[in-house]
């Protein structure tokens with residue numbers, strides 16, 4: 001049997017948290033011009049502080065700022081870069097829509113986008129807060145392109161500005177920088193391009209780098225995916241009931257892995273036993289010392305209560321597994 | 337040259353003042369409006385979808401698949417022993433579908449698409465109508481099957497359901513039925529199965545039945561495209577432009593040529609479309625060509641979808657793209 005005692009099982013989340021009702025209202029008011037940006041931003045900071053307090057109360061190890069200032073993960077960056085325009089809504093799935101960015105000119109970054117709110121959030125906690133970026137391949141894939149000659153030119157232009165943002169986050173003290181590439185599994189033929197672009201983004205970074213990828217088929221892009229120049233992958237497993245985990249067994253996984261053990265698209269609250277089973281499955285499939293535990297994807301589609309409940313169950317399961325791995329009996333851990 | 341669109345159409349408007357189906361669904365779910373008010377907004381959305389197509393000058397209109405969640409959801413809502421499961425990426429798009437869960441013998445307890453008002457009280461006098469359904473093989477390939485035990489028997493069960501639906505669609509006077517099979521090019525080993533299922537689905541009706549292939553490269557099935565006993569093929573000819581070269585002679589079909597990219601806001605160049613149509617006439621020699629979008633227009637915001645549709649109709653009317661009558 002594998003020696004699992006070196007499985008710290010650090011816990012984290014993917015990025016977004018649900019926005020409180022007062023912030024949703026303020027975002028509407030800001031959009032219709034009845035409040036100014038200062039008023040909106042004060043509420044974004046208030047909500048961010050609540051997100052940090054919730055994560056500390058639950059006991060998570062690596063925190064996120066919750067993306068209270070963001071709507072869609074691609075559109076947010078497009079709104080703050082030069083060269084983009086924003087379309088009217090297109091559907092993502094079910095009754096969910098996003099405003100798709102349209103590239104209409106040369107892409108530049110007039111000033112840092114995420115650094116001020118990162119610094120504010122990190123000032124609220126002793127625990128590390130992740131810097132959160134959307135990767136160049138996903139930004140390209142989720143935009144309409146009316147300016148660059150081809151997708152490659154657009155991806156590489158995006159890599160430059162996102163790389164500059166990553167370095168600014170590191171200079172501001174970020175110890176973890178997450179560059180999400182959920183679109184990377186979309187076209188296996190373009191994986192090389194995504195890898196080349198990520199190399200530009202993470203060049204020279206000493207912070208731990210992470211990439212979140214979700215709802216794709218990993219079989220056609222594994223093991224080439226391991227060449228994506230980041231330290232850690234953050235992948236969803238719970239939603240597909242771990243049916244996609246076997247892909248990663250051969251050749252063996254070489255990076256750190258944050259394993260999604262909570263289905264964020266379901267209202268159903270997992271039981272502690274369910275989550276424990278998922279954690280043990282992950283520990284069998286991946287090197288235990290490289291395993292982190294988190295939900296499948298961002299939590300923004302859940303309510304605040306569902307989020308609290310799901311993360312609380314996740315944390316309880318992790319604590320029990322940690323104790324069990326240290327050799328404490330199940331009974332003792334339950335009563336303790 | 338006559339025109340159509342592949343199938344789906346944006347549900348919500350780029351103009352904030354118009355009725356908004358997204359908001360209506362949210363308000364219905366949270367109890368802020370009743371079912372009657374929701375139905376009224378749904379009807380207005382159907383009307384807008386029909387009017388957009390008619391005003392643009394589309395000859396064969398669809399219902400825009402306004403009530404669908406994804407390609408598979410109309411079945412999940414209409415069939416017994418079928419439910420929508422977890423989210424999966426929808427081919428190479430930033431769009432997700434819920435994977436159907438088959439838990440027993442599937443039975444048609446409601447019409448799948450035939451209840452759409454576009455085929456009954458809103459049916460226009462000036463245009464033909466086309467109903468769009470997921471084909472049996474693509475459905476079987478994208479479902480979690482806990483009952484039938486093989487792609488073959490699940491697809492056969494879906495084909496039986498489609499047969500029942502086609503009977504009803506024909507009674508309504510629908511001109512075309514299009515079965516979308518975007519999954520087939522990825523699994524060419526099921527070409528035989530699909531070809532075998534077609535006669536049963538048609539079951540003697542004289543509705544014009546066709547198959548639509550989009551997103552994936554057609555190269556894997558190009559040499560076998562002539563084997564389907566259907567009236568028309570709808571082909572995405574923009575996602576993999578060099579697919580054109582691999583197409584064989586398909587002179588028994590009407591070809592719905594998807595030369596208008598429904599996933600891109602750039603408008604197509606007239607000369608480029610004209611030269612591709614010339615190539616299709618020389619090489620594929622279809623009975624006639626209907627100009628269409630590469631796939632559904634729901635990938636675009638409504639303002640751009642409207643532009644695309646108007647552009648499509650303009651292109652079809654250009655003298656240089658030529659004409660061909662049946």
Ligand SMILES: [Zn+2]
Pocket residue numbers: 014182212213214296297298
């Ligand atoms: Zn995700």
